[in-house]
Amino acid sequence: MVRTACRPRWSAVVGKPFSAFPREVNEMIEQFFGPSAANGSTWFAPLSLWEEEGNFFVDVDLPGVAADAVEITVEKSQLKVAAERKAPEGERQYQHQERTFGRVERTLVLPESADPDSIEAELKDGVLHVKFGKRAEAQPKKIAVKST
Template sequence: MALPVRSVERPATMVRWDPFQEIEDAWTRMGSLLGDVVGRVEGRPVGPLAAAVAPIDIEETDDAFIVEIELPGVRREEVSIDLRGNELQVTGEIKERERTGVLRRQTRRMGRFEHHIVLPGEVDPDSVNAMLDDGVLAIRLAKTRETQPKHIEVTSGGESK
């Protein structure tokens, strides 16, 4: 099956139509026009990726929950982590770097962020540690003793008479 083609600039030249590029171009034009009218909000771009959420993984092991959040360009001093019961709150700010040239396109997230994560079990607040490495914040929250699985060994009851 052949894909549709679209004439670009010169009618004699035929170019393969890329619908994804078409959508990206439209978003860029709309974001630029809207940005000219309403301006930027705290360094956040107006565009398709402005409201993108940072990828988060939550892993459950036998003794802990491990939460990993992608935070590229964020320093550890710019992140705050609070735990209330089994709800984890991670807040901070992605600061825009100083530029010398004209910014032609911006799709990276900037400004304040806040993540509320409800964990599926109780955690020990005294056994929580966090590490920021290569743009990934890893938080290890140990489970309370009551929520940790315990293996019960089955034994034989002996011979019956």
């Protein structure tokens, strides 16, 4: 198993002392049981969720994944992204190997105002871009004021 020293072992963000806790627990589990024991995956796909101009956006980093190897489902207000990065074909005698392959799954609880029927997705340059709107009742409604 190859170890890299890319980040400090214990780090806390000021004002959010437990923000790194899930990652640190997963790293401890990986030390004892291997990389797939912590989360059922052999690699991690970081994601971002934000709201802009009445829509929600999710970007998921999926480098080396083909579009036909990505599966997106919505169930009970949860967005689930599953993908598989295939290993190169043939036998290789690696001198050094840090790349990981296999299946990864990420589940994200959607905001209450999200409209799951309006989801669009595109995989571009190794990033999955997901866009979905707000439910009609969640959209702000502008009321015209009449003068008499």
